[in-house]
Amino acid sequence: MLKAGIVGLPNVGKSTLFNAITKAEALAANYPFATIEPNVGIVFVQDKRLDVLAQKYKPKKVVPTAYEFIDIAGLVRGASKGEGLGNQFLSHIREVDAICQVVRCFDDENVTHVDGKVDPIRDIETIKIELNLADIESIEKRIQRLEKKVKTKSKEAIQEQELLKHIKDTLDKNESPRLLDFTEEELKIIKNFNLLTMKPMIYIANVAEEGLHEPEKNPHYQNVLSYAKQEKTEVVLISAQVEMEIASLQPEEQLTFLEAYGLEKSGLNEVIEKSYDLLGLKTYFTAGEPEVRAWTFKNGMKAPQCAGIIHSDFERGFIKAETLAYDDLIKYGTPQVAKENGRVRLEGKDYVVKDGDIMLFRFNV
Numbered sequence: 001m002l003k004a005g006i007v008g009l010p011n012v013g014k015s016t017l018f019n020a021i022t023k024a025e026a027l028a029a030n031y032p033f034a035t036i037e038p039n040v041g042i043v044f045v046q047d048k049r050l051d052v053l054a055q056k057y058k059p060k061k062v063v064p065t066a067y068e069f070i071d072i073a074g075l076v077r078g079a080s081k082g083e084g085l086g087n088q089f090l091s092h093i094r095e096v097d098a099i100c101q102v103v104r105c106f107d108d109e110n111v112t113h114v115d116g117k118v119d120p121i122r123d124i125e126t127i128k129i130e131l132n133l134a135d136i137e138s139i140e141k142r143i144q145r146l147e148k149k150v151k152t153k154s155k156e157a158i159q160e161q162e163l164l165k166h167i168k169d170t171l172d173k174n175e176s177p178r179l180l181d182f183t184e185e186e187l188k189i190i191k192n193f194n195l196l197t198m199k200p201m202i203y204i205a206n207v208a209e210e211g212l213h214e215p216e217k218n219p220h221y222q223n224v225l226s227y228a229k230q231e232k233t234e235v236v237l238i239s240a241q242v243e244m245e246i247a248s249l250q251p252e253e254q255l256t257f258l259e260a261y262g263l264e265k266s267g268l269n270e271v272i273e274k275s276y277d278l279l280g281l282k283t284y285f286t287a288g289e290p291e292v293r294a295w296t297f298k299n300g301m302k303a304p305q306c307a308g309i310i311h312s313d314f315e316r317g318f319i320k321a322e323t324l325a326y327d328d329l330i331k332y333g334t335p336q337v338a339k340e341n342g343r344v345r346l347e348g349k350d351y352v353v354k355d356g357d358i359m360l361f362r363f364n365v
């Protein structure tokens with residue numbers, strides 16, 4: 001399962017957000033380093049298309065797709081040199097596929113800030129520097145390890161080393177290698193480096209309850225917005241505190257609550273949707289009477305691989321996939337009519353599955 005990690009300074013609201021997202025009961029507390037071991041939770045992806053499919057197929061069961069969220073310990077200045085929870089923290093970030101960075105944008109004298117004062121840009125830079133330093137260290141080691149092979153004029157080693165040096169130069173200037181242009185081939189090589197600074201990332205601006213109504217009046221949030229714009233990074237506005245309250249309510253009560261707050265929907269869905277995108281995740285469906293179900297796959301996966309997500313036998317014995325695009329189903333109203341109009345395609349093993357495909361795999365083992 002793919003993983004999104006919640007990262008940030010201590011006491012900025014990571015566990016509160018995590019709890020709201022996963023409705024898990026992780027310890028959220030008003031003191032720095034409340035979290036030590038990472039909390040892991042499963043997030044179900046709300047998808048309106050699933051409800052529409054349920055109306056059409058009238059299944060016994062509807063199953064949404066899911067991915068993993070991990071609530072990581074707070075990071076402090078010097079983490080790359082072992083401060084705070086140091087390397088332990090960094091190794092947990094290495095394991096995630098995408099980073100949701102929680103940035104404190106709420107003023108509250110009762111909630112300690114490890115640096116004494118709320119300043120989201122300083123916080124963002126603190127984290128950036130630590131991640132950069134950690135990567136510089138691992139890149140230097142890698143460059144050194146390649147030295148021998150480079151001397152023997154190994155083409156791969158030379159290419160790899162040049163890439164590493166290029167990334168290191170960028171990090172030395174305190175810039176983000178994430179923003180550089182790489183070819184597909186280079187990206188494949190870079191993937192093996194497992195760099196923290198190459199992981200896709202979004203900022204989550206955690207504001208106070210009042211900040212939700214008039215974000216334009218929250219200078220912290222505005223600062224994050226303009227900083228993120230320069231970095232071409234997305235920002236989600238949220239109040240982890242409010243989300244926590246919403247998440248603890250019954251569904252009917254949730255609506256009343258949202259209305260009372262003048263909110264259209266919970267900000268959590270946006271966090272979930274954006275991180276789903278960030279992870280390069282797409283959804284295909286299986287639909288029948290017993291069950292309508294959403295499945296997550298990675299952009300670019302072919303039909304047999306997608307079948308393998310359900311069961312390895314489906315991949316091993318893959319023959320064909322009966323495929324109907326969700327939009328075609330909507331256009332023609334029922335699977336039957338879509339079929340009569342030639343919209344149910346028989347796709348083979350080279351078919352690149354698209355978001356919204358409704359698939360029926362034929363296999364033989």
Ligand SMILES: Nc1ncnc2c1ncn2[C@@H]1O[C@H](COP(=O)(O)OP(=O)(O)OP(=O)(O)O)[C@@H](O)[C@H]1O
Pocket residue numbers: 008009010011012013014015016017027028029030031032033034035036073074075106108111206207208209238239240241242
């Ligand atoms: N939007 C908000 N407005 C006001 N208070 C908040 C908000 N979000 C979180 N808090 C409060 O901030 C405190 C710290 O929250 P939390 O434990 O979630 O932080 P954390 O980032 O997980 O910290 P740690 O790194 O120590 O694990 C809690 O008292 C929580 O209620």
Ligand SMILES: [Mg+2]
Pocket residue numbers: 014015016027028034035071072073074
């Ligand atoms: Mg925590």
